[in-house]
Amino acid sequence: MRVLVIEDYPPLSRSICQGLREAGYAVDAALDGEDGLAHVESAAYDAIVLDLMLPKVDGLTILQHVRSRRNPAGIVVLTARDGVADRVKGLDLGADDYLVKPFAFEELLARVRAVIRRRYHVPEGILRIADLEVDTVARSVKRGNRTIDLSGREYALLEYLAARQGQTVTRSEIWEHLYDFASDPSSNVVDVYIGYLRRKIDRGNTPALIRTRRGIGYVLGETS
Amino acid sequence: MTRGTLTLRSRLTLALVSVLGLSLAAFSWVLDSAFRRALWAQFDVRLAEDAGAVATMIEIRRDGSLEFEAASLPGFEAEDGRSYFEVWTDQGAIFARSPSLGARLLGRLAHDGMMDGSLPDGQHGRIVQMKFPPRREWASTLPVDTRVTVVVARHTDDVAGAISRLRLLLWGSGLTAMTLASLAGAFAIERGLVPVGRLSARADAIDARQLSTRLPTDGLPAELQPAVVKLNELLARLEASFERERRFGADASHELRTPLAGLRSTLEVTLSRPRPATAYREAMVEALAITTQMGALVESLLALSRLDRGQDPPAAEPVALADLVDQCRLACDSRFRARRISFENHVARDLVVHTDRERIRMIVLNLLTNAADYTAEGGAVVVQCDAAAGTWLEVADSGPAIPEDMLEKIFDRFFRADTSRSTGGDHWGIGLALVRALCQTLGLQIHAENRRDGWVVFRLEGARVQDGCARAMQDGSTRDDEDTATALRGAEPVTRSRASTGPRPDLRDRVP
Numbered sequence: 198m199r200v201l202v203i204e205d206y207p208p209l210s211r212s213i214c215q216g217l218r219e220a221g222y223a224v225d226a227a228l229d230g231e232d233g234l235a236h237v238e239s240a241a242y243d244a245i246v247l248d249l250m251l252p253k254v255d256g257l258t259i260l261q262h263v264r265s266r267r268n269p270a271g272i273v274v275l276t277a278r279d280g281v282a283d284r285v286k287g288l289d290l291g292a293d294d295y296l297v298k299p300f301a302f303e304e305l306l307a308r309v310r311a312v313i314r315r316r317y318h319v320p321e322g323i324l325r326i327a328d329l330e331v332d333t334v335a336r337s338v339k340r341g342n343r344t345i346d347l348s349g350r351e352y353a354l355l356e357y358l359a360a361r362q363g364q365t366v367t368r369s370e371i372w373e374h375l376y377d378f379a380s381d382p383s384s385n386v387v388d389v390y391i392g393y394l395r396r397k398i399d400r401g402n403t404p405a406l407i408r409t410r411r412g413i414g415y416v417l418g419e420t421s
Numbered sequence: 422m423t424r425g426t427l428t429l430r431s432r433l434t435l436a437l438v439s440v441l442g443l444s445l446a447a448f449s450w451v452l453d454s455a456f457r458r459a460l461w462a463q464f465d466v467r468l469a470e471d472a473g474a475v476a477t478m479i480e481i482r483r484d485g486s487l488e489f490e491a492a493s494l495p496g497f498e499a500e501d502g503r504s505y506f507e508v509w510t511d512q513g514a515i516f517a518r519s520p521s522l523g524a525r526l527l528g529r530l531a532h533d534g535m536m537d538g539s540l541p542d543g544q545h546g547r548i549v550q551m552k553f554p555p556r557r558e559w560a561s562t563l564p565v566d567t568r569v570t571v572v573v574a575r576h577t578d579d580v581a582g583a584i585s586r587l588r589l590l591l592w593g594s595g596l597t598a599m600t601l602a603s604l605a606g607a608f609a610i611e612r613g614l615v616p617v618g619r620l621s622a623r624a625d626a627i628d629a630r631q632l633s634t635r636l637p638t639d640g641l642p643a644e645l646q647p648a649v650v651k652l653n654e655l656l657a658r659l660e661a662s663f664e665r666e667r668r669f670g671a672d673a674s675h676e677l678r679t680p681l682a683g684l685r686s687t688l689e690v691t692l693s694r695p696r697p698a699t700a701y702r703e704a705m706v707e708a709l710a711i712t713t714q715m716g717a718l719v720e721s722l723l724a725l726s727r728l729d730r731g732q733d734p735p736a737a738e739p740v741a742l743a744d745l746v747d748q749c750r751l752a753c754d755s756r757f758r759a760r761r762i763s764f765e766n767h768v769a770r771d772l773v774v775h776t777d778r779e780r781i782r783m784i785v786l787n788l789l790t791n792a793a794d795y796t797a798e799g800g801a802v803v804v805q806c807d808a809a810a811g812t813w814l815e816v817a818d819s820g821p822a823i824p825e826d827m828l829e830k831i832f833d834r835f836f837r838a839d840t841s842r843s844t845g846g847d848h849w850g851i852g853l854a855l856v857r858a859l860c861q862t863l864g865l866q867i868h869a870e871n872r873r874d875g876w877v878v879f880r881l882e883g884a885r886v887q888d889g890c891a892r893a894m895q896d897g898s899t900r901d902d903e904d905t906a907t908a909l910r911g912a913e914p915v916t917r918s919r920a921s922t923g924p925r926p927d928l929r930d931r932v933p
Contacts (some may be wrong), residue, residue: 206683208683208684209679209687250679277682298681299682299684302693305686
């Protein structure tokens with residue numbers, strides 16, 4: 198899952214990005230509103246962590262812009278203003294959640310997870326595909342009674358496929374949701390990781406859950 | 422109740438009753454004494470007339486003997502009459518007496534005249550004793566040399582009774598009038614003070630949360646209008662001041678929340694998993710930098726708050742301005758170097774001003790830090806003194822320019838030129854606000870302006886300092902002026918497309 202952090206205070210931006218990356222997200226950072234808008238336009242983010250007081254273009258304008266484009270990204274607003282009116286305004290303009298500074302990083306993480314779940318219409322933290330279970334909170338995967346160990350990247354790929362289970366997901370979509378601008382993966386990296394996942398999830402299990410749509414991409418589970 | 426705590430209503434009522442009471446008492450006293458005197462005078466006249474009437478009843482014969490022709494005199498007849506008389510001859514014998522005396526004696530007085538005395542019946546009365554020549558019925562040119570002494574006495578209880586009744590009437594009616602007038606007055610005062618009561622009820626309801634309330638002036642008595650207008654003005658000032666405080670508090674807490682969030686987030690993320698020592702070190706360096714910034718912000722906030730409260734009058738000590746500028750430059754040397762900004766100090770070396778050293782240091786340091794942070798990279802900063810132009814200190818930087826509509830706003834507390842700010846990082850707009858507040862305590866003015874050549878100038882002006890400048894300038898000003906002019910001409914403004922890149926990228930001043 199890919200997250201955009203628009204926050205103009207560099208130490209805060211740095212630590213949020215680091216924490217999110219370590220939690221398995223692909224993260225891009227924008228240090229002002231203008232840069233943030235450019236990012237929003239150029240990539241499909243699953244979640245945006247948005248500071249309201251931003252230079253050049255303020256957070257509320259970005260919020261309006263994102264929602265007017267029907268961008269489905271879940272938005273967690275960060276603000277130093279904790280007045281009720283401020284909260285209401287942010288939520289009215291389409292923020293999914295609201296966090297007042299200073300906050301516990303764990304809480305930010307939980308909220309980002311929650312807005313992404315909502316964005317993919319997953320009411321619980323656990324995604325189920327046949328006998329495969331993906332626990333997005335514990336970041337653990339089980340098939341039947343067997344726990345499957347996945348690397349961070351493998352988990353991220355599976356989580357994204359699981360969130361869109363039954364849908365054909367193109368390579369470029371996978372690419373966009375798994376890698377931030379800073380990463381520079383080789384062109385066949387998606388196929389390589391799909392291979393790893395297949396080995397860990399489908400080998401020795403029936404039915405095979407990951408199927409290839411030739412020339413298009415992949416689908417996890419039964420086609421809806 | 423002490424006088425100080427008396428209500429206005431009580432005071433007015435008390436004053437009204439006192440004045441009314443005194444007037445009525447004085448009036449009654451005058452009336453009482455006038456009537457009393459008149460009654461007694463009338464009584465005495467009647468007593469004298471009675472004596473005269475008794476005297477006409479005594480006739481002297483040709484042989485010199487006296488004859489009493491009793492005639493009816495009301496009051497003297499009956500034994501229980503209220504008037505008595507005795508007629509005494511020169512020889513000291515009682516010649517005639519009123520039937521009312523019966524067997525009792527009236528007696529002669531020591532001398533003629535009127536006096537109060539005891540009557541034969543033991544009661545109080547008034548006595549007159551007069552000498553008369555007896556009447557004679559034949560013609561003679563000779564004067565009558567015989568005299569009779571007539572003593573007439575009468576009970577005074579009638580007069581005393583009349584006076585008592587009069588007094589009763591006077592004081593009774595006075596008291597009644599006073600009571601009625603006091604009640605009417607108190608009622609009128611009560612009615613008159615109704616607007617005051619209404620006002621105080623409205624004022625009572627005003628607290629810190631309702632300072633926008635104003636007291637109504639419609640329908641108020643003219644005497645109260647000016648006071649209410651003044652009160653409303655006071656409320657307006659209070660409201661503005663409270664609003665300023667409230668915003669300041671909100672802004673201050675807001676400004677502290679962001680670095681606090683950065684600090685907490687940095688520490689939490691770092692501690693979330695085991696890391697190599699270098700990662701911890703980096704986090705600690707970051708945390709230290711944040712706490713240093715926060716510390717500086719808190720210091721500035723406290724300084725502003727102290728200035729707001731007007732504590733500590735400024736000191737007046739000799740300050741060598743050029744040295745001070747050098748010291749401040751050293752304090753923010755790393756900023757200048759990091760952004761490759763050149764610096765020139767053209768303040769006359771011998772210029773000494775008398776002012777508060779610490780405050781002027783904070784002003785200069787903030788201006789230099791501001792210039793170091795917001796002058797475009799590779800630019801220049803020039804500090805000079807231009808007494809001829811009425812300027813004490815000028816901190817000029819090579820820009821970019823500040824948008825004209827923000828030249829004043831940058832001195833507002835927590836002002837953010839958000840739309841034009843580059844990604845700076847430090848975002849608390851308190852430094853220039855502190856500069857302005859400090860300047861005010863020193864009697865100086867600070868302004869920012871965009872020069873035609875694209876430079877941005879922060880200019881410090883003030884009469885007192887101009888004097889100081891002028892004094893020092895007398896010695897070395899010519900050279901300095903020339904130097905400065907040369908320096909300014911020579912300092913080529915860094916050619917950046919200020920017009921094309923738009924406004925100054927970051928206006929936010931920084932806490933040193």
